[in-house]
Amino acid sequence: MIGCVAVASGNINNFYKLSIGLKRANWQLCVVCECNIHSLINKSCNMSKGVELKNPNLARMPSDYLYHLAINVANTADTSDIQRQFGDVKVLCMGGTPSRMRELARYLRNELGNSDNSEPVDLAEAGHRYALFKEGPVLCASHGVGSSTASVVLHELLKLLKYAKCQDPIIIRIGTCGGVGVAPGTVVVTKDAYNGYLRNEHEIPILGKRVVRPAQFPEQVIQDILRLSKRSDDGFDTIMANTMSSDCFYEGQGRIDGAVCDYDDAAKMEFLKEAHKLGIRNIEMEATMLSSLTLQAGVKAADICVTLVNRLNGDQVEITPETKKDYEHRPFLIVGRYIKALLGK
Ligand SMILES: O=P(O)(O)O[C@@H]1C[C@H](O)[C@@H](CO)O1
Numbered sequence: 333m334i335g336c337v338a339v340a341s342g343n344i345n346n347f348y349k350l351s352i353g354l355k356r357a358n359w360q361l362c363v364v365c366e367c368n369i370h371s372l373i374n375k376s377c378n379m380s381k382g383v384e385l386k387n388p389n390l391a392r393m394p395s396d397y398l399y400h401l402a403i404n405v406a407n408t409a410d411t412s413d414i415q416r417q418f419g420d421v422k423v424l425c426m427g428g429t430p431s432r433m434r435e436l437a438r439y440l441r442n443e444l445g446n447s448d449n450s451e452p453v454d455l456a457e458a459g460h461r462y463a464l465f466k467e468g469p470v471l472c473a474s475h476g477v478g479s480s481t482a483s484v485v486l487h488e489l490l491k492l493l494k495y496a497k498c499q500d501p502i503i504i505r506i507g508t509c510g511g512v513g514v515a516p517g518t519v520v521v522t523k524d525a526y527n528g529y530l531r532n533e534h535e536i537p538i539l540g541k542r543v544v545r546p547a548q549f550p551e552q553v554i555q556d557i558l559r560l561s562k563r564s565d566d567g568f569d570t571i572m573a574n575t576m577s578s579d580c581f582y583e584g585q586g587r588i589d590g591a592v593c594d595y596d597d598a599a600k601m602e603f604l605k606e607a608h609k610l611g612i613r614n615i616e617m618e619a620t621m622l623s624s625l626t627l628q629a630g631v632k633a634a635d636i637c638v639t640l641v642n643r644l645n646g647d648q649v650e651i652t653p654e655t656k657k658d659y660e661h662r663p664f665l666i667v668g669r670y671i672k673a674l675l676g677k
């Protein structure tokens with residue numbers, strides 16, 4: 333019955349997304365009322381409270397060692413110690429480098445009115461892979477470069493949020509990217525995430541099979557973020573757009589300045605223009621995985637990235653360290669405001 337609604341609309345893509353969504357929750361009522369994938373995502377987000385991960389195996393594990401974070405959940409039946417340490421978390425911020433995440437933790441400390449002057453403590457230091465800082469109800473975690481490193485820490489952080497019984501947490505990536513037809517320094521809040529085949533989906537091999545999952549971010553969150561950003565106040569544009577995510581910074585993003593390249597500049601430009609036609613205004617390396625994994629987990633998420641270069645004009649990131657620092661700070665402003673509004677500060 334529900335399948336008929338989507339097929340009759342003539343949009344197979346939506347039908348496929350709905351059928352995946354239906355596996356995740358009882359959405360019958362929503363589908364009858366409205367057959368729009370974005371409103372469904374938003375409704376699914378509004379419905380969840382604690383983090384209910386759809387992995388039945390977790391319930392059978394007496395303990396769980398979050399290996400890359402070096403955090404031990406010694407007793408999954410009684411996680412009171414984890415709840416004491418992380419139970420108040422409302423926002424998980426993620427970004428590539430440990431130093432930027434430390435910087436963000438410092439910035440948010442100030443914004444949230446905490447006068448503590450001590451150095452933020454890396455709670456995942458013993459894992460020697462990622463950095464994890466906590467500033468009140470905000471976690472700031474580094475994820476490395478690309479979906480493969482980011483997905484490892486995201487799986488573990490989602491489990492941490494579940495064990496800590498965090499209520500309605502949101503995960504926000506704060507990153508850098510290449511722009512497609514927008515001025516460097518523009519902040520892009522991702523709507524739909526496209527993979528390197530220019531498909532709005534996340535594709536991964538699982539058990540030897542090609543698994544394809546939807547890759548969108550909840551529009552309500554995007555609108556809330558955009559409402560708090562104005563060019564006249566900020567001095568830069570913050571826009572909603574689609575994002576392409578690649579598994580490689582060089583060939584995967586159509587650069588001609590990698591160690592190898594067997595296409596020419598014209599082919600690169602044709603590809604970038606094709607991406608632009610799809611509403612893609614930035615290219616980074618995590619959005620499809622982040623949107624897809626958080627959708628599967630039923631946790632709200634957003635991706636806020638500043639463009640360092642306009643790829644229609646070139647491949648090299650040539651901005652000065654000062655400009656880079658200034659640009660990297662822009663998503664901090666946006667996310668800081670959003671977090672303050674979320675926490676009612
Ligand atoms: O969050 P960051 O700025 O590290 O993310 C982008 C996407 C890749 O991970 C990396 C490539 O330089 O930067």
Ligand SMILES: O=c1cc[nH]c(=O)[nH]1
Pocket residue numbers: 508509510511581585615616617640641649
């Ligand atoms: O062009 C760019 C710049 C930053 N990060 C990317 O992934 N691509």
